[in-house]
Amino acid sequence: MMTLISVELFKMFKKWRTYIGIIAIGVLALIIQTALYFTGKNMIDFQMRGMEDSFIMVGNLFNGYFIARMILTLLFIHIPFLVVLAGGDLLAGEATAGTYRMILTRPVTRMQVITSKFIAGFIYVVVLVLWMAFVSLGLSLLVFGSGPLLSAGSGIVIFAQNDVLWRFLGAYAYAVLSMTTVIFISIIFSSLVQNAIGPIVSTMALIIVFLILSAVPVDFLQNIKPYLFTTHLGQWNIFFNEEVDYGEIFKSAGILFAHCTAIYAATSYIFVKKDILS
Amino acid sequence: MNSEQVIEVRGLSKKFGSLTAVNNLDLNVFRGDVFGFLGPNGAGKSTTIRMLLSLIKPTSGEIKIFGKSILKERREIYSKIGAIVEKPDFYLYLSAYKNLEILGKLSGTDVSKKKIMSMLELVGLDKRYSSKVKTFSHGMKQRLGLAQALLHDPELIILDEPTTGLDPQGMKEIRDLIIYLSREKGKTIFLSSHILHEVELISSRMIIINKGSTQVEGTVSDLLKSDKVKVTFELDKIEDALRAVKDSSWQKEFKSSYNNEISFELTKEEIAALNKFFVEKGFSVSAVVPVRSLEDYFLRITEGGSK
Numbered sequence: 001m002m003t004l005i006s007v008e009l010f011k012m013f014k015k016w017r018t019y020i021g022i023i024a025i026g027v028l029a030l031i032i033q034t035a036l037y038f039t040g041k042n043m044i045d046f047q048m049r050g051m052e053d054s055f056i057m058v059g060n061l062f063n064g065y066f067i068a069r070m071i072l073t074l075l076f077i078h079i080p081f082l083v084v085l086a087g088g089d090l091l092a093g094e095a096t097a098g099t100y101r102m103i104l105t106r107p108v109t110r111m112q113v114i115t116s117k118f119i120a121g122f123i124y125v126v127v128l129v130l131w132m133a134f135v136s137l138g139l140s141l142l143v144f145g146s147g148p149l150l151s152a153g154s155g156i157v158i159f160a161q162n163d164v165l166w167r168f169l170g171a172y173a174y175a176v177l178s179m180t181t182v183i184f185i186s187i188i189f190s191s192l193v194q195n196a197i198g199p200i201v202s203t204m205a206l207i208i209v210f211l212i213l214s215a216v217p218v219d220f221l222q223n224i225k226p227y228l229f230t231t232h233l234g235q236w237n238i239f240f241n242e243e244v245d246y247g248e249i250f251k252s253a254g255i256l257f258a259h260c261t262a263i264y265a266a267t268s269y270i271f272v273k274k275d276i277l278s
Numbered sequence: 279m280n281s282e283q284v285i286e287v288r289g290l291s292k293k294f295g296s297l298t299a300v301n302n303l304d305l306n307v308f309r310g311d312v313f314g315f316l317g318p319n320g321a322g323k324s325t326t327i328r329m330l331l332s333l334i335k336p337t338s339g340e341i342k343i344f345g346k347s348i349l350k351e352r353r354e355i356y357s358k359i360g361a362i363v364e365k366p367d368f369y370l371y372l373s374a375y376k377n378l379e380i381l382g383k384l385s386g387t388d389v390s391k392k393k394i395m396s397m398l399e400l401v402g403l404d405k406r407y408s409s410k411v412k413t414f415s416h417g418m419k420q421r422l423g424l425a426q427a428l429l430h431d432p433e434l435i436i437l438d439e440p441t442t443g444l445d446p447q448g449m450k451e452i453r454d455l456i457i458y459l460s461r462e463k464g465k466t467i468f469l470s471s472h473i474l475h476e477v478e479l480i481s482s483r484m485i486i487i488n489k490g491s492t493q494v495e496g497t498v499s500d501l502l503k504s505d506k507v508k509v510t511f512e513l514d515k516i517e518d519a520l521r522a523v524k525d526s527s528w529q530k531e532f533k534s535s536y537n538n539e540i541s542f543e544l545t546k547e548e549i550a551a552l553n554k555f556f557v558e559k560g561f562s563v564s565a566v567v568p569v570r571s572l573e574d575y576f577l578r579i580t581e582g583g584s585k
Contacts, residue, residue: 004384007384010380011369011372014369097370098364098367101331101333101364102366102381102426103381105359105363106385107354108353108356109352109353273335275328276333276334277328
């Protein structure tokens with residue numbers, strides 16, 4: 001199994017498309033950091049307007065944590081679209097290239113092959129989120145320094161410097177689960193077709209459709225909203241609430257995990273039964 | 279020929295919706311065979327090969343390889359099989375060497391540089407080992423396909439049109455390699471080809487299928503021996519030769535004459551006998567041209583649709 005996983009990762013990281021997400025995140029983070037370096041102070045002043053009269057502000061609020069939080073918020077919406085570029089190609093790429101015939105006539109089971117694809121997809125997500133953590137949090141802390149985190153949600157919350165890092169770690173860990181769900185969805189679509197474009201477009205379309213349905217104020221749709229995976233993708237935000245609702249986090253994580261498990265089981269069934277005609 | 283059965287297929291059928299691609303096919307391949315698998319386009323050859331390799335599931339029937347069911351003991355069987363299924367496709371963005379390394383790893387075989395380079399050398403690609411496969415011609419991919427099929431030293435080699443896209447020299451090299459693998463290495467080879475001359479040259483046994491069903495199966499020599507071949511003799515003194523034929527028992531095999539040529543329908547054994555007849559009668563035979571061979575036999579079988 002380890003051989004299969006290492007082969008999958010080798011193939012994946014030899015492809016140009018794998019690096020699109022990594023490059024995009026790196027470039028976007030750098031652009032945001034550069035822009036904030038020159039104009040970010042105004043943003044802090046804007047968020048704190050009217051509060052200077054009532055509170056005494058100490059410490060550096062315009063710091064690496066603030067920048068990282070902002071990058072996380074801005075990029076997270078778009079990361080699914082970067083993730084599916086790699087996920088959509090995992091199985092469909094083999095069908096397009098005709099290499100199914102090569103790998104499935106080796107002494108490996110189809111279950112092993114499909115499992116290695118899912119694990120490779122998961123590892124890609126981990127790499128991507130770690131990279132995002134490095135360029136957004138790591139670099140921002142290096143350039144802008146540390147300090148308390150000003151978090152604007154339903155209200156303004158300022159977390160003490162020593163109360164911040166674990167929140168980021170929790171958010172990144174949750175982001176891994178969110179993006180794993182997305183890449184798994186792209187893999188199941190990938191198992192159904194012979195061209196990587198189909199799964200990429202289908203996964204994106206599914207996310208957009210679910211987001212639209214979630215926003216429609218109709219009882220029926222609001223009732224199913226808690227079961228749609230899109231409802232739970234952004235729950236990493238809870239880590240930046242003053243009181244972290246762990247019950248809510250575990251519930252959302254459980255729903256995403258159930259999605260991942262069901263998708264893995266369904267894809268495995270499809271793949272094991274599939275006639276290889278490519 | 280060894281009587282140990284390597285491939286045993288019974289009542290194999292595959293339907294795609296209303297289309298029957300393979301219909302109640304039986305196959306027997308024995309150890310050491312170079313087994314020719316013939317049929318016109320759409321006859322069901324590739325579907326059969328895909329079923330042999332468990333890439334697609336049969337609608338009905340049974341496939342045993344090395345005495346074991348391919349559906350139940352796939353992994354064990356795969357470790358003893360090397361195959362090219364239709365055109366050999368590779369990871370185009372990787373080098374020939376890396377492709378073989380990956381496939382070797384999946385086969386659980388030795389993937390040392392020495393082993394991989396020896397395989398590439400065997401198929402004449404050692405000088406291009408670091409080139410990406412996307413830069414390869416179709417013929418080079420075919421050679422690489424053979425290398426990957428042989429990489430783990432399999433007992434049974436399944437080759438689907440292995441010489442397609444090769445130049446005449448390349449075709450001969452592949453034929454020689456197949457003969458070498460069979461005779462020197464004792465490999466069993468299942469060879470699907472539409473180049474009938476190729477099958478005639480290197481196969482010990484063959485089957486012709488059409489519309490998914492077996493038309494004939496047997497040794498190549500037996501199948502051709504039992505069938506008459508149209509042969510044209512080029513002779514001097516054509517009028518005298520025609521008279522000699524008319525006065526002999528060869529008259530019943532006579533078909534036609536034109537200029538200095540006389541045509542007969544003969545078995546392979548009769549060709550030699552008639553040639554001897556002409557020589558003994560003092561005629562000078564300048565050419566003996568069989569105008570019917572496996573091609574003709576194949577066409578008659580597949581067009582006739584019956585044995």
